[in-house]
Amino acid sequence: MNLRDLFEDNDFEELAIEHSRIGLKVLERAIVKSELSDTIKKQLQDILNSQLQREKVRAFLEKIVETRRFLNLRFKADGIDSAYSSNEKIVYLLKPCNDEADFNNLIMVLSGIIDADLMCFKEHVVLPKGKTGSISAFEEYLNNTLGEGGYNQVIIKNLRDILVLRSKKFPTHVDSTDWIKKVKSLGFVYPINDWQSLGFKCIELYFESIANTLVTQ
Numbered sequence: 001m002n003l004r005d006l007f008e009d010n011d012f013e014e015l016a017i018e019h020s021r022i023g024l025k026v027l028e029r030a031i032v033k034s035e036l037s038d039t040i041k042k043q044l045q046d047i048l049n050s051q052l053q054r055e056k057v058r059a060f061l062e063k064i065v066e067t068r069r070f071l072n073l074r075f076k077a078d079g080i081d082s083a084y085s086s087n088e089k090i091v092y093l094l095k096p097c098n099d100e101a102d103f104n105n106l107i108m109v110l111s112g113i114i115d116a117d118l119m120c121f122k123e124h125v126v127l128p129k130g131k132t133g134s135i136s137a138f139e140e141y142l143n144n145t146l147g148e149g150g151y152n153q154v155i156i157k158n159l160r161d162i163l164v165l166r167s168k169k170f171p172t173h174v175d176s177t178d179w180i181k182k183v184k185s186l187g188f189v190y191p192i193n194d195w196q197s198l199g200f201k202c203i204e205l206y207f208e209s210i211a212n213t214l215v216t217q
Helices: 009-013 024-033 038-077 088-094 100-124 134-146 154-167 177-185 195-215
Strands: none
Touching: 038 088, 038 195, 088 100, 100 134, 100 154, 100 195, 134 154, 154 177, 154 195
16 A cells, blocks of 8 residues: 555645644654654655655745746737736646656646747747747747847747657657757756656746746846
8 A cells, every 4th residue: 555545635735834834854854763664654755755846846936927927017018918928827837746647747737838928929920931839939039139149048948948858758759869868968867767856857947948038138
């Protein structure tokens, strides 16, 4: 039996670090000192690690939502009303990323958010022959308004990295050479043994992109 199966989704909220509740780090130390079997300790540790990651992601997503709000106001001032206009899907990035299936869901959600953020730029540019997609449209918009050297290239690079991690990944495709090269370039070993960290890295890439977008003039 796996202890995780005994918990309801709402139960994990009770593990949150709030007010006078026992902090997760304190509980973690208690588990290590306990006389529980190694199997039970491992299961409890996995649950705690998942919740610690959730709290880490939650704090990061607050910054993402705030940055997107400012970006929406900025582009509205430029006559582009729908850029970064919806935060409805952001909450889905809080879901645990404990295994490959969880990562597949996270990367699909994140890719959908990016597409929704940038789709409107297609109406404001003429894409060069051979280029398609919302990221290409946003890149063309930045090139037109700021010049190719007028903005931090990490803005587009990070978005394309996320696209590679989505489009070259099983089940969209069997893990390709491009996908394996990309995860290695981000500092991970293949096969992946830490899906939580890879999932959080993708969220970090997205935030770095939008944060740099916000400071462009």
